[in-house]
Amino acid sequence: xxxxxxxxxxxxxxxxxxxxxxxxxxxxxxxxxxxxxxxxxxxxxxxxxxxxxxxxxxxxxxxxxxxxxxxxxxxxxxxxxxxxxxxxxxxxxxxxxxxxxxxxxxxxxxxxxxxxxxxxxxxxxxxxxxxxxxxxxxxxxxxxxxxxxxxxxxxxxxxxxxxxxxxxxxxxxxxxxxxxxxxxxxxxxxxxxxxxxxxxxxxxxxxxxxxxxxxxxxxxxxxxxxxxxxxxxxxxxxxxxxxxxxx
Ligand code: MG
Numbered sequence: 001x002x003x004x005x006x007x008x009x010x011x012x013x014x015x016x017x018x019x020x021x022x023x024x025x026x027x028x029x030x031x032x033x034x035x036x037x038x039x040x041x042x043x044x045x046x047x048x049x050x051x052x053x054x055x056x057x058x059x060x061x062x063x064x065x066x067x068x069x070x071x072x073x074x075x076x077x078x079x080x081x082x083x084x085x086x087x088x089x090x091x092x093x094x095x096x097x098x099x100x101x102x103x104x105x106x107x108x109x110x111x112x113x114x115x116x117x118x119x120x121x122x123x124x125x126x127x128x129x130x131x132x133x134x135x136x137x138x139x140x141x142x143x144x145x146x147x148x149x150x151x152x153x154x155x156x157x158x159x160x161x162x163x164x165x166x167x168x169x170x171x172x173x174x175x176x177x178x179x180x181x182x183x184x185x186x187x188x189x190x191x192x193x194x195x196x197x198x199x200x201x202x203x204x205x206x207x208x209x210x211x212x213x214x215x216x217x218x219x220x221x222x223x224x225x226x227x228x229x230x231x232x233x234x235x236x237x238x239x240x241x242x243x244x245x246x247x
Contacts, residue, residue, distance in 0.1 A: 005247070006032050006136065007170035008094075009049040017046075020170060025049060032135060033119050033218035034132060049204050051094040053167040054138055055117045055142045055219045056083075060165060062085040062113075062142055062208050066153075066225025073228045082201050083211050085143070085155040087165050087223075095168030099143055101235055102161050106147035108233050111226035112184035112192050112241035115140035122216040127204040134207070135214070137171035139168040140223040146232070166239075167221065172246050177203045181244040182227055186237050187243050194227030196243075 005020035008061045011027075015035055018025040030036035064083040065071050071078045095098070095241050119135030142159065143166070149158035177196055185191035201209070206224060210216065233239065 003172065003216060003245075005056060005170040005172055006037070007168070008052040009055050010052055011049065015052055018049075020046065022119045023047070026219075033135060034159055042146070046171060051096055051169050052199040053094050053165075053223055054169075054171045055094040055135075055167070057092075057117075057220045058217045059214070060092070060221045060223065061085075061214075062159070062223045063201070063225040064086055065204055065205075066200050067194060067227040068200060069194065069228035069231070070226055071200075073230070084210065084213070085159065088160050091160055091162060091165035093163050093166050095166065098160070098163065099141075099166065099239070100163045101233065103160075104143065105145040107145070109144045109146050109230045110184060110186065110191070110233055110239045111142035111144055111230050112182060113140045113142050113223045113226050114177065114180065114182060114196055114203075114240075114243055115167060115221055115223040116207065116247075118207075118216045118218055118220040118222070120218060122207070122211045123172055125208055126226070127202075127208040130204040131174075133211075134173075135218070136171040137175055137177060137243075137246055138167060138221075139169070139170050139243050139246055141222065141241055142223055143233075144227060144230075146199050171210045171247055180246075183242050184229065185240045185242075186231070186233070190232055192227050192229035194229070197225075198227060199224065234242065
């Protein structure tokens with residue numbers, strides 16, 4: 001299980017789970033949420049597949065203001081409890097797919113974030129049990145229409161447009177998430193460069209906290225907030241988010 005990379009991809013209009021093996025993908029049978037994903041023996045080159053979001057969530061729970069330096073750049077105080085909002089599953093796209101900039105909404109920002117995928121149903125779990133409930137870690141771009149976020153106060157419109165939730169490229173189980181380098185490049189220019197050590201609330205704290213509000217189902221995605229350095233996207237830009245040990 002060490003450094004396994006679980007992914008979903010489309011093949012002949014079907015979605016399949018797979019396990020990355022170098023530059024090839026071992027096509028899987030079964031369900032990773034139940035630990036039953038097994039290679040079929042068939043493989044496909046990574047370059048020949050379209051990656052899908054590596055989960056089919058009932059909900060995507062996001063955290064605002066969870067990096068100290070990002071609170072500073074936004075002129076917000078550091079919160080004393082996690083600030084939750086939701087993105088709709090209809091916003092999901094896979095790694096390498098296109099974000100659509102909606103017309104007439106003004107500035108649209110990238111937000112590179114560490115995300116987790118839930119592996120087992122979780123209701124009111126303690127922080128020290130969280131790792132038993134996670135399938136693993138992935139990367140999420142919490143794309144945000146910044147002017148609408150300020151205008152509406154509620155985040156639903158600003159965060160909820162179709163394609164505003166790229167996730168992937170895959171899930172890595174069982175990593176220690178307390179001090180991972182997280183970087184965002186736009187057109188090869190470094191725009192965010194931080195560590196998860198700057199988080200206000202840890203992954204274990206966040207997942208436990210959310211599980212006391214709503215039952216988390218297998219496949220649900222939790223995104224843990226963005227570091228400082230957020231900025232606008234222009235048509236044709238390429239966004240690349242990298243997190244140490246993930247991809
Ligand atoms: Mg965010």
